[in-house]
Amino acid sequence: IAHGEIFLTTGGRSMDRRQIWSAMKRLCQKAGVAPSKVFPHNLRHLFATAYYRVYHDIVKLADMLGHSSIETTRIYLIESGAEHQRQLERLGLVS
Structure with a gap:
């Protein structure tokens, strides 16, 4: 990525901090990582x-x-x- 947002929704819009946090929590549960650490x-x-x-x-x-x-x-x-x-x-x- 040369410029612009790094994290995008499936629709191509930028994700805010809350959306990124929520996605990370879902991924950590699948990976077996304690959500309190992510x-x-x-x-x-x-x-x-x-x-x-x-x-x-x-x-x-x-x-x-x-x-x-x-x-x-x-x-x-x-x-x-x-x-x-x-x-x-x-x-x-x-x-």
């Missing part, structure tokens, strides 16, 4: 982390997400303490 904003975070892992370009990512500050985008990329621990263990420097 929100449209989670998809935005997933995109941000996946994009950054591939391209490592926080400036472009901030632009794509519509953030005026890179610091806002950086919040999307902060990893948990558990992830930091796994990364340190993979280095094999501490036994």
Whole structure:
């Protein structure tokens, strides 16, 4: 998609946040994912982390997400303490 809406109805009209949320809840039930864990904003975070892992370009990512500050985008990329621990263990420097 070069421009325009990403999520469209079967009739070709843009979906609002409520419609996207409802569709995600239906899909998560079919996939066996707890509905309490599924929100449209989670998809935005997933995109941000996946994009950054591939391209490592926080400036472009901030632009794509519509953030005026890179610091806002950086919040999307902060990893948990558990992830930091796994990364340190993979280095094999501490036994």
